[in-house]
Amino acid sequence: MSISRRSFFSKLGKSAAYLAVLSSIPSIAWAKWNLKAFTAPNLDAAIKINYGDLPVIDSDLVNLKAPAIAENGAVVPITVESKLPNTKSISIFVPDNPGPLVAKFNLGPSSVAKIKTRIRMGKTSEVIALVEADGKLHRARQAVKVTIGGCGG
């Protein structure tokens, strides 16, 4: 494959941007993998193992962005942004996945509380974002439909 000079520098620039994002993730994000939480078979257990008995409240300060209908269930783009000042962690749950806890991001005090990832969904389910801040779990939720597609007018 030949690559033009412009294209090379543009790619380099973009790689640098991605690297910058990666390196800005605080070291705490690499903390020990919580096997139990990620293999918990249902939502309640997954939350409890992760967070104990912290109270859960719905919050407008948690912005969950997900498609209403997924274009591809294998890579569903999810964005979670927290506007809560002391955000400690952001986690994403899919209750109808075999393991409901999909991802947990531990954030440091200087982190921007906005994460963007892609998750795999086997079938239609609610997607729940929990933001841990000030001893509470702040929740946003949305249904994401996984469909076999076709037959559109």
Added chain:
Amino acid sequence: MNLSRREFTQLLAMAGAAGLLPSCASSSKSLDKMYDIPNWGDVRLLHMTDCHAQLNPVYFREPNVNLGFYDAHGKAPHLVGERLLKRFELGNDPIATHAFTYLDFQNSAEQYGKIGGFAHLKTLVDKLRGEYGKDKTLLLDGGDTWQGSGTAYWTQGKDMVDACNLLGVDIMTGHWEFTYQDTQILKNIEDFNGEFLAQNVRVTEDALFDDAPAYDEDTGHAFKPYTIKILNGHRIAIIGQAFPYTPIANPKRFIPDWTFGIRDGDMQELVDEIKANEKPAAIVVLSHNGMDVDLKMASVVSGIDAILGGHTHDGIPKAIEVKNSKGMTLVTNAGSNGKFLGVMDFKFTNGKMSGYNYKLLPIFSNMLKADVEMQTYIDTMRKPFLEKLQEPLGVAGTLLYRRGNFNGTFDQVICDALRAVHDTQISLSPGFRWGTSVLGGQTITMEHVLDQTCITYPETYAREMSGEQIKLILEDVADNLFNKDPYYQQGGDMVRVGGLDYALDPMGSAGKRVTEMQLDDGTKIEASKNYKVSGWATVGSKAPGAPIWDVVAEYMRSKDTIDFKKINSPRLVNIKDNPGIA
């Protein structure tokens, strides 16, 4: 019987004398002046949508089943027949009845003749722009323009691009446009003299990384999201909204680099940004969301003056006023197959929209002279394909149509053809909303079959499926049609079936709407048993069989009269008193 222009005019005069004409046509005293629209306000937006590449006049029957539930129950667009006429105060005027409903369709169609056609549309567009002042008007096309006919397929949409350039389309957005290969789409857009807009189509991050072309690399917009036009001294912002579920309802493989979605949050941000930076007199969305999605979006997003909509093919005579947090947004839907032209006149006071006047004009081809230049273009373009298009395949034993929530009569013929040619117990056919109508007694030509089937993924299949898989398909499509939340609907109709009967509860929850599945002979479908099923239009990967039009043509050639024994429409539960069915 087919009326001449003169006879038609006389008939209109009689209808008018009897006080039968709708307000849209009766405002002028003489009824042959149905298309004389008084100049009102400061700017005029003409809106066409979902013509599905029908360049010549056709017949198109409106549905007798268009069910709505929950918040949509009994509201436009989920009204049919007399209920629709009543809601829009059209009385029992025969012109409005024929234009907006299925009532007495065969007889009325024989009387009034065909509808639409680009040469007739051009005459009307030129008249409405000319009288108002061309520089004060825009012609907007909501998309589904490059697909739906044999010639559009063979020319990859180019025949329609050239026709739209002749017609003078200023701005368009799309849906079926995206079913050509991406390189072809970009080429067609380049050849299009107007602007192609879509705020909700983005280049995927992976594709951007690989230098895929984008309108804006930073925002990821694949196409220009909005434009500003200055009409009569007023700045008018037009935002494009393509069909949000294109890569789900249609094959993603043709457009791997693009991702869609409703993106109403982005829409709100864009509206706010336009308001702050562009100081427009009005913000208009040219939308292919479908009417239910437009109605919801109008209630969620504020600051839009009007959403001119399409996709769901609803010929809605008036604009619907939807309240939201900062005011009101108008929502319209302008039907399909070239049958209507929407006329939206705006009046401005102190730089803001202070009034509107909306009409949805039916295009009766006999009432409008064909524009010579356009007709010459159409005839010349069609010449190389004419022999193929005009091949007679049989005579319609009854009125054949598709539109409606469940099997139309033409669908039943397609399903029967699939079963006969592929020798299967069951057949499946997609619930598209396009496809023209053929009157009983009319000769069915290859062109009619192509009008019903012409897509870029036409291959058929015949394979074993378990009862469970068949149910899953029915349930999945039913949820796309009847989900309580419009944002989870895709705007097509129910998958058509052959050889299979079932009961459907549209108000059931997802996965629990379909029961009583049985074969034509009454044998119950068992979840674990396998059945032979044929179908077409697979979105995942290319199917191995012949294109659907060849299958249908083969079936028709073997018969003189094209008819069917029974129609496999489901038994409906929970539809008592629903004004969306007659």
